[in-house]
Every structure is written in structure tokens, then in C-alpha cells.
Amino acid sequence: MKAITLPSFGDADVLQLAEVPDPVLRPHDLLVRNHAAGVNRADVNQRRGAYGRTDFGDSALMGLEIAGEVLAVGDAVQGFAPGDRVMGIVGGGAYAELARIDYRMAMPVPAGLAYVEAAAIPEAYVTAHEALLHLGQLRPGERVLIHAAASGVGSAAVQLAAACGAQVFATASGHKLDQLNALGASVLIDYQREDFQAVVEQTTAGGGVDVIVDFIGAPYFERNILSLANGGRLVQVGLLGGGTGASVPLERILYGHLRILGTVMKSRTPAEKHAMVNRFSAHWLADFQARGLKPVVDSVVPLERAAEAHRRMESNQNLGKIVLAVNHHGAA
Structure with missing residues (x-):
């Protein structure tokens, strides 16, 4: 072959x-x-x-x-x-x-x-489901911030979050934001021109978002923590911007009852990977298109x-x- x-x-x-x-x-x-x-x-x-x-x-x-x-x-x-x-x-x-x-x-x-x-x-939607629902425990009516939302996993996460009934905040280059809006994102942030922490603070009147899905890593870490609502969950999916040198606001994590979770499919055991695929399939696959997913x-x-x-x-x-x-x- x-x-x-x-x-x-x-x-x-x-x-x-x-x-x-x-x-x-x-x-x-x-x-x-x-x-x-x-x-x-x-x-x-x-x-x-x-x-x-x-x-x-x-x-x-x-x-x-x-x-x-x-x-x-x-x-x-x-x-x-x-x-x-x-x-x-x-x-x-x-x-x-x-x-x-x-x-x-x-x-x-x-x-x-x-x-x-x-x-x-497969890779995009299974990863997005794992981050949003299994780890992030996203619920209808909550707010979620998805970074790098125009990526494969990011665009899948936008759709799944919108289908769950969440309010979706999305960061991406400015010329991609209209397409993300069409996928279900309602708060659109041009990361090259805007500070996402400031947008979140203004849009939520200081309340913050309930879940953040992040692919960037260290450059965003402190602002992610400060953008979370009390009881919020940060799910780290990638480290495109690097994994060291992040400032860690421990008091906010402690008093805000925050959770920080990481997920990488590649390093999981076969049994864990099978479970991830099964969780996505059971939740979404039978009515994939009927739920507005494409x-x-x-x-x-x-x-x-x-x-x-x-x-x-x-x-x-x-x-x-x-x-x-x-x-x-x-x-x-």
C-alpha cells in the first residue's frame, strides 16, 4: 500500500x-x-x-x-x-x-x-467532550470560555457547548470570529486586539465563567484563573504557548474553590482511551446531526x-x- x-x-x-x-x-x-x-x-x-x-x-x-x-x-x-x-x-x-x-x-x-x-x-469531538462534560462538568445555563476556538478541537467544543445550552465565549483571530458565531459562540474575543480577561469581567459583571478550555498554557494561566467564577473549572488541553513560567494566584484558587484539570489522550492507557470514545459515542453519536452538530x-x-x-x-x-x-x- x-x-x-x-x-x-x-x-x-x-x-x-x-x-x-x-x-x-x-x-x-x-x-x-x-x-x-x-x-x-x-x-x-x-x-x-x-x-x-x-x-x-x-x-x-x-x-x-x-x-x-x-x-x-x-x-x-x-x-x-x-x-x-x-x-x-x-x-x-x-x-x-x-x-x-x-x-x-x-x-x-x-x-x-x-x-x-x-x-x-474522532480526535476533535472526543477530546472536546472529555474536556467540557466529563472533566469540566459543563451544565446548561453556565458560561464557558474556549480558547483557540477556531482549531479542530476548539470548533468542536464550541458546538458541543452550545448544544448543551451554555453561553459560549470564544477567542480566535478576528477574521475567524464570524464563523465561530455561526457555530454557537455568542461572546467573540479577538485575542490579538482584546484582553480576554477584561472582556469576561465586563460581560459577566465580574462574575466570571464557569468552565475554561485552554490550549495555550503558561501565557494564559493567571488570567484564566482570574476569569473563573467561584467553583469554576479550568481544563488544560494543550500547551501551545509553553508550559513553564506561569504565575499561579493561589489565593484565588483556594478561596474561589477552583479546580484545575489536565487531559491528553495520547498518554492515556488503552482502557482509558476506550472509555473516552465510549463516553462521546453514548452522549452524541446517535443524533449527531439532529443536535445541530457538523x-x-x-x-x-x-x-x-x-x-x-x-x-x-x-x-x-x-x-x-x-x-x-x-x-x-x-x-x-
């Missing part, structure tokens, strides 16, 4: 299309003919060498989420059969014509969605031009997911 390989760390041009062996089916695996693969920030970090290795053990190939057609199932698989349309999260191997996926990390593609849309769901696809790039997709992500110009299209006869 053809796949994108990572011979060495470096800029986007190190990604190369090559002929590689087909994946070997294990008892709990589905063998999937890929039609689309989501591109994630973790892929860019991996390519640059941020994790210190070119793969994570499950596959020597890059890529964390797939959408395609089941070709074969392992002996221990339950609930899936050849011909099923599936999407899901893999431990590498998505940037390829074929992939194997543990069936407990796979989900049916919602009816009416094309594969390129389905590939934009994956936000920024752009679709052919598999062989994966380097172009990575450069798009590194430019920070995308709104929603960048997806690689894997061309097969009859692809949706």
Missing part, C-alpha cells in the same frame, strides 16, 4: 509518499480501507521531533484518526463487520491507504456524512501532499480540521 513516511525529523518536506507493507490484523482490530485521515497538531509535533521518536509503537506511520470502510475484522471484534463505514482514533498509521484500528476506538460514521467529514470528528472541515488535501497540509496547520490560518483525502475508486 501507499503511505506517508517520516524518514527523519524536520520541516514538512521530510514527509514522503512510499510503498510500505500492509498492516497486520490482530484479534481486536478492524482492517480499514482509508478514505480520509484527520491532521492533528500532534502530527506536526511528531514530525518536528517533539516526542523524541518517529512513531508511538502501534505503527511506524504517522496519523491519529481515520474514516473508511471495514475490509476485515479480527477474531475478538464485536459489533462491526466488513462493509461498515467507520471512523476512529488510531495509535499511528492513518496517513495510509489501509489502517488497522482497535474496534473499541472505532465508531460508525453518522448517516449522511462523507468520509472527509467523518475524519474530522464537523468543521477547513480544507481537504490529497494524501500525497501531506506536507502541504502540515504547512497549512503551521500557518495557523485554518478554521476547523485539515483532512487528507485518500483516493480509492468509489470513495465518498
Whole structure:
């Protein structure tokens, strides 16, 4: 099969299309003919060498989420059969014509969605659900601030929060704010021109927000803490701005009864990952579109031009997911 390989760390041009062996089916695996693969920030970090290795053990190939057609199932698989349309999260191997996926990390593609849309769901929406509902315990009528709201996870979080009946505050570049408003954000903050803490304070009359989902880290930490309402929850999902040097207002944490939680899917055990996927599926999947949810696809790039997709992500110009299209006869 053809796949994108990572011979060495470096800029986007190190990604190369090559002929590689087909994946070997294990008892709990589905063998999937890929039609689309989501591109994630973790892929860019991996390519640059941020994790210190070119793969994570499950596959020597890059890529964390797939959408395609089941070709074969392992002996221990339950609930899936050849011909099923599936999407899901893999431990590498998505940037390829074929992939194997543990069936407990796979989900049916919602009816009416094309594969390129389905590939934009798994990592983004599972992570968003985990941050907002499982950890953040967001409830109807509460206020939530979502940073980097135009990212794949951010745009998913905006939709899920709005569907929960929360008031959504969103930070992003100014030219992306109208689209975030269309997704359900009602308080729009241009992070390049406005101080989000000041906007939150003014909009809530000093009351603060109940939940913050943050991808930035140290540069935002103190202002995040000061923007939370009493009993508020900060869920740290990423560290795009760095993880050290943050000022920690301990008195506010103590007397405000605040909670600070972190979540990273990649470092969780297989059982924890299975539970995350199951929680999202049980809550949202049966009526995904009926609840007004639609994956936000920024752009679709052919598999062989994966380097172009990575450069798009590194430019920070995308709104929603960048997806690689894997061309097969009859692809949706």
C-alpha cells in the first residue's frame, strides 16, 4: 500500500509518499480501507521531533484518526463487520491507504456524512467532550470560555457547548470570529486586539465563567484563573504557548474553590482511551446531526501532499480540521 513516511525529523518536506507493507490484523482490530485521515497538531509535533521518536509503537506511520470502510475484522471484534463505514482514533498509521484500528476506538460514521467529514470528528469531538462534560462538568445555563476556538478541537467544543445550552465565549483571530458565531459562540474575543480577561469581567459583571478550555498554557494561566467564577473549572488541553513560567494566584484558587484539570489522550492507557470514545459515542453519536452538530472541515488535501497540509496547520490560518483525502475508486 501507499503511505506517508517520516524518514527523519524536520520541516514538512521530510514527509514522503512510499510503498510500505500492509498492516497486520490482530484479534481486536478492524482492517480499514482509508478514505480520509484527520491532521492533528500532534502530527506536526511528531514530525518536528517533539516526542523524541518517529512513531508511538502501534505503527511506524504517522496519523491519529481515520474514516473508511471495514475490509476485515479480527477474531475478538464485536459489533462491526466488513462493509461498515467507520471512523476512529488510531495509535499511528492513518496517513495510509489501509489502517488497522482497535474496534473499541472505532465508531460508525453518522448517516449522511462523507468520509472527509467523518475524519474530522474522532480526535476533535472526543477530546472536546472529555474536556467540557466529563472533566469540566459543563451544565446548561453556565458560561464557558474556549480558547483557540477556531482549531479542530476548539470548533468542536464550541458546538458541543452550545448544544448543551451554555453561553459560549470564544477567542480566535478576528477574521475567524464570524464563523465561530455561526457555530454557537455568542461572546467573540479577538485575542490579538482584546484582553480576554477584561472582556469576561465586563460581560459577566465580574462574575466570571464557569468552565475554561485552554490550549495555550503558561501565557494564559493567571488570567484564566482570574476569569473563573467561584467553583469554576479550568481544563488544560494543550500547551501551545509553553508550559513553564506561569504565575499561579493561589489565593484565588483556594478561596474561589477552583479546580484545575489536565487531559491528553495520547498518554492515556488503552482502557482509558476506550472509555473516552465510549463516553462521546453514548452522549452524541446517535443524533449527531439532529443536535445541530457538523464537523468543521477547513480544507481537504490529497494524501500525497501531506506536507502541504502540515504547512497549512503551521500557518495557523485554518478554521476547523485539515483532512487528507485518500483516493480509492468509489470513495465518498
